[in-house]
Amino acid sequence: MRIRIACLLLLLAPVIAAAESPWRLGAALGYGERSNPLAQSDDVPLLLDLDIAYFGERFFFDNGDLGVTFVDNAGITMSAMARFNSDRVFFGRTDTKFVVFDAVGAPLSQAIEVVIPDRDYAIEAGFELLSDGPWGFLQLSAFQDVSGTHKGFEIDASYGIGFRFENWYIEPAIGLAYKSKELNNYYWGVRPEEANDALPAFEAADGINARMRLRAAYYFSREWSFALSAEYERLNDNAASSPIVERDSMLGYFAGLAYRF
């Protein structure tokens, strides 16, 4: 499906490029992985990445995020937004395992099936503030669950800055995300009804995830580039202490050929 969309984007390229368009379309083909912090889980592979966004005067769609901009001036842009929570992405790649030892390493009388509990996507609504200048780019956001899934909220701050070196463009960025107790516990906690001898119940409190990212691109032309991306995100201590979490951080990377329409 993704390949068909990429082919369609390639065919549409001359039409889209003919005039300034509210659309932002791109595709990157290469190889990358994002580690999965969950126990009994697989890393998330990536071969093809698509960028599909539409920026109207007020309304915009950006790779799954929906927004309505109500302030846009020389200093800031502010929008009301809706999105899906991103923590759910790891729960789609878990495996079932049978263990013969309990959580503290004592032998069990019989093998127990350990299943990483499933979690749902949450629809979140909130506000986002953007600002930029010669000093870089700032993004602040606050989102509350409106789907009744985790009933929590998240506050996020990101800062990045770009550097040009001839045909290279390098953008380091850092960010912090505060996750409320309700959000953290929904995704990373273990309910009593999900617990057994090998997977103890766990209640997660609130916490702050920290991340840093480095994006680099070598531009062959305005449209074509070789893109590199690496991102490290550290889970907050409360989430990292969960018995369903094996690693306290996520590391992602990608290298590939990118086309911007």
Next chain:
Amino acid sequence: MKRLLALLLLVPLAALADDTASEAHTLSVKPLLCIVDARTPACEMRFAIRWASDESGYYCVFNELETEALRCWRQAQAGDLRDDRTVAESFSYWLKQGVDAPVLAKATVDVLKKDSDDRRRRRRTRHVWDIL
């Protein structure tokens, strides 16, 4: 999948090739790309311009920013020159046989603006990868 991969690998090579109006006349300009953003709104560039023709004659190199030729050659079949310029917008070089003569070959210097007027285009998305 293999065809798409081949296409993706071949097209950027084509993008690297210089613009030319015809095979009888070639105009090569290097570099062809300037990247600008809010902190560096223009590129200080030295262009290496080289032209060639199948036939000897009177040829001039122009650019879109000036009405007069950068340089002209008499009874020449090839030539080269350097042009130092501060670039903030895309523009083209042309090979012609005089001010009012038709364009024989053209090469366009592109400017890639990393900072859009619409700052929403720079937002970090919740996209799993957010590579592009």
